[in-house]
Amino acid sequence: MLRFLLPLLLLAPTLHAETVFATRTMRAQTVIGPDDLTLRDMEVPGALSSLDGLIGLETRQSLYAGRPIRPGDLGPPALIDRNQIISLVYDKGGLMIVAEARALGRGGDGETLRVMNLSSRQVVNGVIQPDGTVKVP
Known part of the structure; x- marks a missing residue:
């Protein structure tokens, strides 16, 4: 039975998770622009996974370049x-x-x-x- 399942598992499509990262260091109270965030092809638990609705939000704390963005890091201006x-x-x-x-x-x-x-x-x-x-x- 296992030898029949193994080829199916190998043929199954791989799921790619994306995570939102800061492209530059931003101080608290900075309004997010289109070039401030990017998506990377990796999964970070607890981090945002989509850029939808993030442009125009404000940083609640300092964000550092290359670090993942979590939901509490951003809020309405x-x-x-x-x-x-x-x-x-x-x-x-x-x-x-x-x-x-x-x-x-x-x-x-x-x-x-x-x-x-x-x-x-x-x-x-x-x-x-x-x-x-x-x-x-």
Whole structure:
């Protein structure tokens, strides 16, 4: 039985896994361009395997040339910087309140961010909206 399976295994197509690597060293908060990443024909566990959707993302930490890129290394470009004054939106049941707040961190669209309401000094978490406001759920 084994002698019949061996030729089938030898004829089976080999699977090639690809991994995304940095082509140059990039500092944190660098926006990824088309020449910054490349695919190599090797498999690295936990690393990204496709370039789809990576152009335009921002590095979350320093990336070094020739090193594989992991999912936590990249994120959406920051819309809000730490200590920036932003609009904080409370929207519940038809009531909408907009207040000024100070960002206590840095983040991009869809990320959760801690902010301090400037009038009440209350610290709350909110979600960054595409227009740069922070909405409290």
